[in-house]
Amino acid sequence: MTRNGETVKWINARRRHPLAGYAVVVLALALLGGVYSVVAPDNADRAQAQAQSADADIYEDVDISNGKQIFTQSCASCHGMGGEGTENGPSLVGVGAASVDFQVSTGRMPSMDPDVQMPRKEPVYDREETADLAAYISEEFGGGPAIPLDAPGSEPERAEFEDGAAGDEAYEEALETYEAEYEAYVSGGDIDAGQTLYLTNCAQCHSWSGTGGALTDGHYAPPIGEATPRQLYEAMLTGPGAMPVFDETTVTPEEKQDIITHVEELQMEADAGGIFNLNRIGQAAEGFIAWTIGIGLIIAAAVWITAKQRAHD
Amino acid sequence: MTENPQAPNSGPDPAANEASGTGGERVIGTPTGGTAGPTGMTADAPQESTPSSAHEGPYPPEETHLRTEEEQRRGERIAALWFVIAFLAGVGFIVSYFLFPPGPDGPAVGDPSTGQIANIAMGGTLTVALFAIGAGMTVWVRRVIPHYEVASPYDELPSDEQEKSSFGEFFMRGANESGFTRRPLMRRTLFAAMLPLGVAPIVLLRDTGPLPGDILKQTMWEDGMHMVVEGTSRRIRAEDLATPGGMITALPENPEDPEHPVSLNDQSKTVIILIKMRPDDFDSEMTEEQLGWTHNGIIAYSKICTHVGCPAALYEPTTHRILCPCHQSTFDAANAAKVVFGPAHRPLPILPIRVDDEGYLVAAGDFSSPVGPTFWDAERDNYLAERED
Amino acid sequence: MSTQPPKALASAGNYLDDRFHLAKTGEKNLRKVFPNHWSFMLGEIALYSFIILIITGVFLSIWFKPSMQEVIYDGAYTRLQGVEMSEAYASTLYIMFEVRGGNLIRQIHHWAALIFVGALVAHMLRVFFTGSFRKPRELNWLIGVLIFIVAILEGLFGYSLPDDMPSGMGVRILQGVLLSLPVIGPHLSFFLFGGEFPGEDIISRLYLLHILVLPGILLALITAHIFILWHQKHTQYPGPRRTEKQVVGSPMYPAFAVKGGAFFFFTFAVIAGMSAIIQVNPIHLFGPFTPTSITSGLQPDWYMGFMEGSLRIFPDWFDFQVAGYAIPTGVLIPALVIPGILFTGLAVWPFLEQWITGDKRHHNVADRPRNAPVRTGLGVAGIVFYGVLWAAGANDVIAETFSISLYHTTYFFRVTLILGPILGFIITKRICLGLQRRDRETLEHGYESGVIQQLPGGRFIEVHQPSSAETVDTLRAKDEPVPAPDDTTDDQGIPNPKRSGLRGRLWLALNHWYTKDNVPVSHVEPGAHHHADHGAAGTNSGREGPRHR
16 A cells, blocks of 8 residues: 555656656557557568479479378378378368468478367478478379469578588579569469459458458468468469369469469558558557547647646646 | 746736746735636726736736746747747658659659658658647646636526516517417418428439339349359359369359440349359258259359348358358358358348350359348248248 | 737727627637646547548548549559549549648548547547536537437448448448338438449439538537537536536636647647558558458448447347338347437437436536446446447457357357446446445545554554545535435325326336435535544454554
8 A cells, every 4th residue: 555655656746747748648659659569560571471482393303202201200190091081180082282282381281289270380391391292192192283383382491402602502593593483473463353353252251451351160261461372372272271262264373373463462562551551450450549549649648738737736 | 038027928918927936826916806707807907007016917816826937938948949840840741742743654652662651751740740839839838828727607507587587478479469379370371381392302302213113133144144253254164163162253244245344233233152062062951943053063142141232252161151251141052041140131042053055154044032131022022922832 | 018909909809899899708708717627628639630520521522533433543553553443442542642642631531530439439428427418518418419420420421432342341231221121221222322232323422421411510510519518618527616606727818729729739640640650441452342342351440330240249030021021120220229229328318317316406517427326337338338349340350360269259249248238337336336435435534644653552553644625625526316205105195196107106216226326425524533533543343454544
């Protein structure tokens, strides 16, 4: 009680200080910053997400036995040795290489908890291992769409190359090739057609800005901002999880490229209205900010204007 | 201006500052005016120049807590500083407007990243200018203008009885003499005369739109009409929807101009989602007739929710649910879009489909029931048909 | 020093006075007193944001074209070049990307709208909880409720004008609600839209409503609101010299005019600051409206959120047909009946409360919320009710953020919508009564000084200091509820006709409910127990010792 009383007294004494009004405003601004840091997007993450690589030779030169080994170690316990599926995991018969590449390269598989929807995370296997696994599963259990190699996949990583200067050089070169390919692909589509297709077939789940949305039973459509063009392509092709399939015949490869172009361009576009884009969530976030920051700051000003003054209590 | 302690600070507010030394804010000397009221004291009331110790403010001294001269001087400087900042920021606003002139490729702000900078530059300078004016005025009112605690009486709102009865009497005398109360024929015909004119503005609104008639119950879909992918206007074959779990939004092909989509009015009624399922996924509750509207596991539902009309397009192949993202009405795609959750009441209408000779998907007629939000007679025809059976 | 106005000013003043006889009224009005408390400035936020809305709205209407003519966009915003869109959407893009400062003005307009309605709510809550709506201010409260309703419609129509994807969906939902009206629904919809949805007329008609009809009504209502306020003067919080007969505060001239001016600039600065750095309603990213596309996470602006939530959680269980004609209660009740109850409740409350309490006196001193526990409890219940509907309007965002099943959020909100307000009422009322008890203690004993003293007997006490005059005045100003007189029967045992029958008994019950819980202070002598308490040490009246002394 006494201690609290003293704190209150301390505040009371200073509340009437001539600078108190400014302090209130500064505090409110600090609050603005604090709230923003919670809701703000991580721009660095997003920029980095765009950079990935398409490198066909990895897929030409696969090591199926390595794929089999990975399958036995990491997949068979849930999907069954013969890929026939168990109660913990669906059958892999006929899923195809694109599906495997999507699940593994987005880090969703191998999953530690088959009961919940896996979020996107760092992949467990590198590009070569993923290619080996995909080749094994598609060869062993058959069927399914192949990996769409035209769409750029993950960016090359330094670890994939030898150590030393030669490795550095090879890495730099691979990265450059990748970036050129990526540029060419994501600027190659027709944005208008892509936007229409996206808004009529994708936005209902992933939202206009690609931030995702709720589905039934606690599932959700994930945010797609970090996906590589290849992963976007594979998702449309194979319909992972609760997502419908968009066959090559209903949405042609060119049209898929249009959609990917629209998605990537939208992600990259600067926010014309200001540096804080409220995560592009939309009106729910705007209302929250209007009440907390807007009305909060204005009331802080009212408190300053009407605050009692030291000499005149 | 405030070097001279007797100089007025603002308007007729000359503060007698000597008396307000370190602690004594209340100036003694002027007669107590009691509670301030509209006493008829106009600007020229205190005629003679009073001695410096006298209170010359507009309100009684005990309700006026003057600032010390030192505080006023400090206040003036701070306020002036704010106003200078505001002036500079205001100039900055105009400058930043001209910083973004149109270039050869069009307006500089046409590029979102330049637009962002322009927005921050103009908005930022404007904000600083406005804030600084507000801050300067606040400093003025808190440091220079005295702190007032002026009392002012609330008006006695009800008039006294005499005034009231006088008014009542006056009013009725007038009404009687005018004949309004005594000449009912005139009064009533006047009211009657007003009536049609009062209704006239509402009648004029009649031509704001046509009568609904049966328009809401029909769409342009008819037997043999091709369906095209929305966004590309490409016809769809049945085998295009190859994989179970597949889905696509489709529209009727524009009969006049196959390259372009149909009008927005028609889009809002005809838009469908084509869903491909394994034929054995269909629920056993579905009738033969309903199954007859499908083709090889492909079923076409109206995309417009029967609740309030949002596109209900969120299809989950794993559960066969179609969810409307607006209000979460959920329909079972495997069971003729029966409502399984949420506020919608009617199932989504089904568009009967078949393939033509070339293998293209075409409609086999209009929707099974009226499209879109449920309206007054949406189910009336259905009801009459059932009664006849 | 001269108190004569300068010559130029005097002659201008004389010029006006010769024509309008202004000296006396002018002085009276410049002497108008404003109570000095921040919560009395909430309404001003609304007033100032309304002014900002008018200024920015005029600028926007210079370039905006309210037409649904389909055009191919070829403006400066490259991403949408070649896209087919309405002229309304294209001209909004023109404002954003070809008018320098256009996007800033648009964002100021949007933020100001969000803050305008927010300030209306905040102001209304202040007036409600302090009982400032009581006689003689009931009619001004009614005008305020009307302003609130018109402001919401004004916002909804403005949100719809750019014809972007979410705004078009807002119009679609409006049309769906219209259609659901029995008998006249389809007709109303056809008349409003000039035919089928979306037609080619709706934007220009909403534009007419948004820039002419509704602002005109708002302007008239706001003017009336301020004139009535000016005439009746502000309420004030209790305190020294502040009585039902006189108001104490800053006079308009010269102090409050400057304060109000400063506050206008602060309000504008905050809104401009937000518009400079926080992107709002980025319609260029949404894409143009088509009736066939939709986004997840679709939300209206916040003030429509409660209606959106109401539409989301109300089930279809009560839909029925009469001879094949549909009565879609799943739309009618959430979209019309629930908001109707909310607004009607707001509108009639002053009259209902007056009927229940039988209090016909004039009130100029505001209640402290704790001193009207039932009203405060009902207010909190109302806030909870509104808040649950509002949160339910974002249930998909909640479900996604916390990975909860979407349907479970719906069930949760359905239950909370009923239980929440009841709990809110009970808890609030208890807190109010607790605070009343503490007030009485403070009045009796003064405040705890924080100084610990050891008595000669070795016991420690906390010394109580007499409360300041201001505190005593504030506490004594409590307006005690008057319970109904015991007049159900007269001396001879004849039942009082006014207290029997359904109306009489309902009145008795409500009056009892409203007045029964009260911690009276009128008999308490300030500081009366002060000395007694400290003289007679011991476990006085069983209160916990350490806390109290």
